[in-house]
Amino acid sequence: MTDLVVEGGKRLHGTVAVQGAKNSVLPILAATFLCDKPCVIHNCPELSDVETCLRILAHLGCSCFREGDTVGVDASGAEHYEIPEKLMREMRSSVVFLGAILGKLGRAVISSPGGCELGPRPIDLHLDALKKMGVEIEEDHGYLYCTAPNGLKGNTVSLSFPSVGATENIMLTATLADGKTVIHNAAKEPEISDLADFLNKAGARIYGCGSDTVEIYGVPRLHGAEHAVISDRIVAATYMAAAAVTGGDVLLEHVMPPHLIAVCAAFSDMGCKITPDGKGLRLTAPTRLQRIPTLRSLAYPAFPTDAGPVIMSCLSVAKGTSCFVENIFQNRYRYIDELKRLGAKIKVEDRVAIVEGVSRLSGACCECTDLRGGAALVIAGLAAEGQTVIGKTEHICRGYEKFEKYLARLGADISLKDQEESRENSGKADG
Numbered sequence: 001m002t003d004l005v006v007e008g009g010k011r012l013h014g015t016v017a018v019q020g021a022k023n024s025v026l027p028i029l030a031a032t033f034l035c036d037k038p039c040v041i042h043n044c045p046e047l048s049d050v051e052t053c054l055r056i057l058a059h060l061g062c063s064c065f066r067e068g069d070t071v072g073v074d075a076s077g078a079e080h081y082e083i084p085e086k087l088m089r090e091m092r093s094s095v096v097f098l099g100a101i102l103g104k105l106g107r108a109v110i111s112s113p114g115g116c117e118l119g120p121r122p123i124d125l126h127l128d129a130l131k132k133m134g135v136e137i138e139e140d141h142g143y144l145y146c147t148a149p150n151g152l153k154g155n156t157v158s159l160s161f162p163s164v165g166a167t168e169n170i171m172l173t174a175t176l177a178d179g180k181t182v183i184h185n186a187a188k189e190p191e192i193s194d195l196a197d198f199l200n201k202a203g204a205r206i207y208g209c210g211s212d213t214v215e216i217y218g219v220p221r222l223h224g225a226e227h228a229v230i231s232d233r234i235v236a237a238t239y240m241a242a243a244a245v246t247g248g249d250v251l252l253e254h255v256m257p258p259h260l261i262a263v264c265a266a267f268s269d270m271g272c273k274i275t276p277d278g279k280g281l282r283l284t285a286p287t288r289l290q291r292i293p294t295l296r297s298l299a300y301p302a303f304p305t306d307a308g309p310v311i312m313s314c315l316s317v318a319k320g321t322s323c324f325v326e327n328i329f330q331n332r333y334r335y336i337d338e339l340k341r342l343g344a345k346i347k348v349e350d351r352v353a354i355v356e357g358v359s360r361l362s363g364a365c366c367e368c369t370d371l372r373g374g375a376a377l378v379i380a381g382l383a384a385e386g387q388t389v390i391g392k393t394e395h396i397c398r399g400y401e402k403f404e405k406y407l408a409r410l411g412a413d414i415s416l417k418d419q420e421e422s423r424e425n426s427g428k429a430d431g
Contacts, residue, residue, distance in 0.1 A: 004390040004404060006381035007413035008363055012248035014410045018236045018255050018280075019045040019401045020069065020229035024194040026093045027168045028229060029053045031195060032073040033060060033100040034175060035202050037224030044071045044229060045401040048394065052091045056083055060101070075104075082109040085142070091398075095123055095165060098146065099172030102135060107147045125166040129157045133173055133181065154179030154218055162187040162212065162299045168195060174216040175204045183214040189300040190259045194230045201225035233259040234306045235400060236281075238375050241310035242407060244272050244285045245317060245383040250410060253280040262303040266295060266311055270318060291320030291357060297327050309335055309376035316344040317383050318357040326351045335373025338366040342380050342388065363388040368395040375400065382412055391419065 020043035030053070032039040044050060044066070054064045054071065061078035064071065081101050088094045088111045101108035127137055130146065132155040138145045154177050157170055167187040174181035186192070188210055196209040202225035205217040236255045243250035244267055257264075257276065264274050264281070271286040292315065297305040305328035315322040316339060326332045333348050340346065341364040345356040363386030368374030374396040381388030393416070396403055404414045 001391075001419040002393055002416045003419050004378060004381075004393050004396070005415055005417050006363070006378060006384075006388040006390070008361070008382055008384035008386060008388060010246060010382070010411050010413050012243050012246045012250055012382070012407070012410040012412060015251040015253060016239050016406050016410060017253045018231045018239065019043075021191055021194070021232040022047055022049060022399045023093075023164070023189070023232075023234075024191040025050060025229045026053055026091070027096045027172070027191070027195045028198045028227065029057065029071070029073065030096045030100045031172055031199055031202075033057060033062065033075045033078060033097070034104050034172065034199075035222045035224050036076050038072060038074040038076070039202070039224045040226040041071045041073070041198075042069060042226070042228040043231075044069050045232070047399060047401055048397045049091050049093065049399065052087065052094070056087050056094065056097060059083065059087060079105070081105045081107050083111070085111040093165070095126065096168050096172065098126065098130075098144075099169035102130065102146060102148060102152065103173050103176045106152065109143060109145050111143050123165070125159055125161065125163050126169045129159070129166060129170045130173060132157055133177060135173075152177035152218075154181040154216070156182045156184070158184040159186065161185070164189055164192065167192055167214065171195065171199070171206060171214065171216055174218060175199055175206070175222065176220070177218040179218055181216040181218070183216075185212055186214040187299065188212060190230060190233065190256070198225060198227040201227055230259075231255050233263065234304065234372070236260060237263045237304075237307040238310050238379070238400070239406075240267055240272075240283050241314050241379045242382055242410070242412070243283045244270060244289060245314050245379050247285045247287055248410070249282070249284045251277050251280055251282045255280045257281055262301060263307055266292060266303060270314060289314055289318040289357075291315065291318045291322040294323045294325065296325040299328075305329060305332060306372050308332065309372040310379050312336070312346070312353065312355060313339065313344075313376045313379035313383070315355040315357060316346065316380060317359075317361060318355075320357055322355045322357070324353045324355060326353070334369040335376055338369060338373070338377055339380055341366045342384050344380065360385055362386055365389045365391070367391040368393060371395045371399045375403075378403070378407070378414070382407075382414075
């Protein structure tokens, strides 16, 4: 077990290249299962979730390799349709394999997915859509047994909420189905469009991604494809927060500015200067951040829920009182009790968090509650006086590639240490 140890008070400056998007690469890797020729995916970050995804593909019978940030998958001989519970529990996004396995083999057996406990992410939207496409589903002892005895049929699906996961699963199921599928109230996130770009390169016929209506015309087969994953807009927001909270000046390379409009607006409201700079975006922070009267998380293109925690760390040291409203996940605020250990003043009532900015935070021992909450603790630790020791870092490894190394290159005093050593040293410092 390891801890992240952060010595706060260092101003960050320099250049950082933003990794490939976690929320793109996972469904794209699942989509390779549909292809009958080898696929090559570039810009794949080294994340524990990606490794779990590759292990699932290998279990299903695929041949996989990795060289640097390039991953190859050959699913031509894959014929297994069951994912064991242990693998499903390691990754919340594992449910996206349901559509891919059904699309290729017409049957699938999965258990409930794992990952961060952010509150209900009901897969009933997925299952109701699949039923409309000819899938029969039986649930027994935590497993879902799915079959399409008469084949997969295109249909019209209207989502009650623009769920990213449901949109992806429907797209994957519909790609090889018979006929036309139309998704109304589809998710519009860039990661949806990235998945469609890969599938279309492999021979799919998908139109309308980026709008609330997506049309999929089923094709008989998918061949292999080569594709580069888009950059991770949430990781970009995290490095922006690291610069902002330390009064820093950081250039982010390999970003896609149109994907960050709502995020950039929030940092601008806090007093940061954001300018295009050749290869990316440059953020220059003021001496002290300003409050944001009200900020709400909503579906894309509005402010993303996954960027909320790192913004909360920034608002914790901003001048004045801010209000954040979480509209996506009801348990997103679990990390706030850990932020309070560092001296943050935050009051939560239902989905509303009132953040009273303090002049300084103080280093403390805390633990990650989830992926983005873990990133928020790192950001707070960068701003705090003294040493912050952060446990349960496996959450961070799910979504951030070499996080401590990239922050260290920007001037942060941060390192991974054996848990026993870090806690002993922290105790001595407290004494």
